[in-house]
Amino acid sequence: MNNHPTINEFAARSDCRRRFVSRLATSGSGRPLSIASLVFAITFGGVSGAADVHGDELTKPRPIRMPLVSVEPDSVVVLTETPVKPFRMPATDPTAPKRELQFDSDGFSFLVFPELVTPSNATAKTEPAETAYDLLGFEAKVRANLVSDESRSERSDSASDGSSSDLDTPVRMVASDCLPITACVESPFYNDFSPTPVVQSSLIHDGDREQWVYDAKHDVPTQHPWVEWGRIFYGDGITPRGRNWFGETNLARPKFYMYGDFRTGVASGRNAAGRTDNWANRLNLDMDLQITESSRFHSFVGPIDNNGAFTRFERVAGDYRFRDEIDFTPVTAFFEGDIGTMIGGATGQTSPFELPVTLGLVPLLFQNGIWMEDAVTGAAFALPSRNNRYLKWSNYDATFFAVFDQLNSAAFAGDEHAAQAFGTAWFIEAYGGYIETGYAYVRDRNNDARSYHNVTASFTKRYFDRISNSIRVIVNAGQDLAKQDRTADGALFLFENSWITAAPLTVVPYANFFVGWDRPQSVARAGGSGGILRNTGINFDTDGLNGFATLDPTASDTAGASLGVDLIGDDLNRQLLLEVSYLTPHGDKNAAVPDDQFATGTRYQFPISNWSLLRFDMMYGWRRGLEDVYGTRMEYRWKF
Secondary structure: OOOOOOHHHHHHOOOOOOOEEEEEOOOOOOOOOOHHHHHHHHHOOOOOOOOEEEOOEEEOOOOEOOOEEEEOOOOOEEEEOOOOOOEOOOOOOOOOOOEEEEEEOOEEEEEEOOOOOOOOOOOOOOOOOOOOOOHHHHHHHHHHHHOOHHHHHHHHHHHHOOOOOOOOOOOOOOHHHOOOHHHHHOOOOOOOOOOOOOOOHHHOOOHHHHHHHHHOOOOOOOOOOOEEEOOOOOOOOOOOOOEOOOOOOOOEEEEEEEEEEEEEEEEEEEEOOEEOOEEEEEEEEEEEEEEEOOOEEEEEEOOOEEOOEEOEEEEEOOEEEEEOOOOOOEEEEEEEEEHHHHHHHHHOOOOOOOOEEEEEEEEEEEHHHOOEEEEEEEEEEEEEEEEEOOOOEEEEEEEEEEEEEOOOOHHHOOOOOOEEEEEEEEEEEEOOEEEEEEEEEEEEOOOHHHOEEEEEEEEEEEEOOOEEEEEEEEEEEOOOOOHHHOOOEEEEEEEEEEEOOOOOOOEEEEEEEEEEEEEOOOOEEOHHHOOOOOOOOHHHOOOOOOOOOOOOOOOOOEEEEEEEEEEEOOOOOOEEEEEEEEEEEOOOOOOOOOOOEEEEEEEEEEEEEOOEEEEEEEEEEEEOOOOOEEEEEEEEEEEO
């Protein structure tokens, strides 16, 4: 056990005891002493920071606990014995002058004691200080600022004559003789990157508080895939070490999952094509074979739907019929991986760069499915997570794609083998928001006159901390056909807004507007993904199952808007959407919109369990010059 010498022991070991006192008080303006000054004084005060002396040996100081120090506005220093995290004081020279704080009713004093006389036969060497702080230099500053040379000389002569002296009592210095605060504020840890030894509440150990983090946790119900080979989906424990098939830096952890959802819904009403009274079913199956952490083979199949039609019972002209739409043809089937990771594994190094690639029957989706949403035969690669300081782009991703077949577009009359596309899509975080832009050349392999250019750009930003706004433009140009024969020309302007309320997660009002000229088209659009206006509002969005009624979603020579509010439960466990929409023509190229159209719609959905939910939809659309559209539907969805 270490026994630190007391103040009296220090005094007894010196025949010539002198102490210099600097009165540390508040400034004339009444501002309290800085915490930094007080911490410094305590750190190097008295015996607490001195090395231990045991006979002839000198040892490093042991870790000590510092009391919590607080300075009140009236300059009263309070010490509280709050437990704090131990830290090791820097080793000091035991022969150097010692310093200590003395407290009394007037405040506190900074005491400087003479050198400690060590045993003459001591051979141990003091370890060097753990910081480069010059203690002797600090002593010189104290002596120079506390007592002038003349006053020191006078007191020394008086002591040698045997006359009374006040050397044994602290000397109260006048303001002009006091040690400047700046000399005390200078930290001895200026070359030390460890945490500053000031008490923080976060450093106080509270076992109950830390245990609560774990006591408050509970198991979250998880729905497992139908087929689960290899590592458990959302399993616990440490990831097992992989197999060295492709290199030590690209370990293989093979696993196979088959998952998806089953949807069944009943609907009644009328869409633009006629009556829709049916009970339809849809099964979505995703099959994923993961080889490494960045490489996998994936396929998607809809075994009970075919070309946008679903296996169903329906009522047509009073008769009930069963429609069998069995089709096991893959909708997607592709490989994706990272070339950089593969090269790193093959050469025994970490990934030298990032270059994700994919090829096969690939799903491509850009700008939330507005500019492109289709599964196409082709390939793509990306340059992820880049930045450009000259353009002030903090982050951007660039994707390049080539489509060779199975491109679906209304521009080619539903012939998925007629066209090819080559282009790029960029996502850029810059200027307080983010930019989405892209270009594609869509080539008709049989008729060059129908080939065209498709360009898009959008900017999304939050304004005044209240409005989230997206401005989006799509332009089609380049078809060398008579104007009335063109299938992809003109432009679409989208202006999307949502209001940020006091409850931004549960109450989201929105207002979306659009204007379309001529016949604007997406680059590619699958039949089941609806029209180009599907994100404008629920009155333009198909359900992808029952053929539910909508207003015209093509944006061809039309303008309109959807205004609504999205209400979500406090626990994010249910959703209610309320919306009104308006559509009007401003040209003569769209026979489906001869006059104004209005619609109201609502959607309500909630989970039954962690793997199933119920959804209800209703809408009614008034179409001048055409029959109204309307419908109600209920859907059950099971996820696995």
